[in-house]
Amino acid sequence: MARRVGFARASEHINAHVGSKELLALFAEGDALVTMTAFDGLELAAVSAGGATFDQVVFKSCVFEDVDFSRCTFTDVKFMGCRFISCSMERCWLNRCDFISCSAPGLSFQKGRFTSVLLAESQMRYAEFSEASIRDLRARKTNLAESLWRDVSLKRSAFESCDLTRADVFRTSLLGIDLSTCDISGIIVSNTFRELRGCIVGPEQAVQLAGLLGIQIKEE
Structure with a gap:
């Protein structure tokens, strides 16, 4: 049996039942339900x-430019090879969702709710996660450099081979989070460094973090 990749329980071979015009009409009605369908090569711009x-x-x-997805609910949804340009997913609930090979620099998930979300091999530099409630996030080989994670509730999550350089985790506990395979150069924390308590790092990372504490390591 093939190993399932990601969390979304939606078949990649699902048929297209909704066209772009029908989708826009549903959006215009407000509180639309879009279910059991696929979109291939869809382009949306300047819509809510x-x-x-x-x-x-x-x-x-798919390409989404200046699309407002805020306050939407996504359950068992896959984004594969999609581009997000100046989009918002603020206050969304993402439940069993996968972002695979996506380009979404600066995408805002602020004040959102995550339950079982995969970020894989994606470009999410400058992404905004602040004030989100996140449980069971899996980020793998994803660029999250200079992303914002302020005041996030981060539980049962894992980061593998991710770029977290200059990520801002101010007032977000990394307790139990394994960052040992990630680049955490220049990570931004509070002056008490409490965000780092209980996180898991490798020996070279420990040396970097010692610099934050003002500790000098003597070479033999």
Whole structure:
């Protein structure tokens, strides 16, 4: 049996049942339900999703520019090879969702709710996660450099081979989070360094963090 990749329970072979014009009409109505459909090569620009609910939906090679997804609900949704340009997913609930090979620099998830979300091999530099409630996030080989994680509730999550250089985790506890395979150069924390208590790092990272504490390590 093939190992399932990600959390979303939506088949990549699902058929397209909703066209772009129909989708825009649903958005215009507000609180739309978009379910059991796929979109391949969809392009949306300067529209609001109107707080829509997406359930078992696959987006392949889609381009979203200036699209407001704020307050939407995504359950069992896959984004594969999609581009997000100046978009917002603020206050969204993402439940069993996958972002695979996506480009989404600066995408805002501020004050959102995450339950079982995969970020894999994606470009999410400058992404905004502040004040989000996150449980069971899996980030793998994803660029999260200079991303914002302020005041985040981060539980049961894992980061593997991610770029977290200059990520801002002010007032976010990393207790139990394994960052040993990630680049955490220049990570931003409070002056008490309490965010780092209980996180897991490698020997070279420990040397970097010692510099934050003002500790000098004597070479033999």
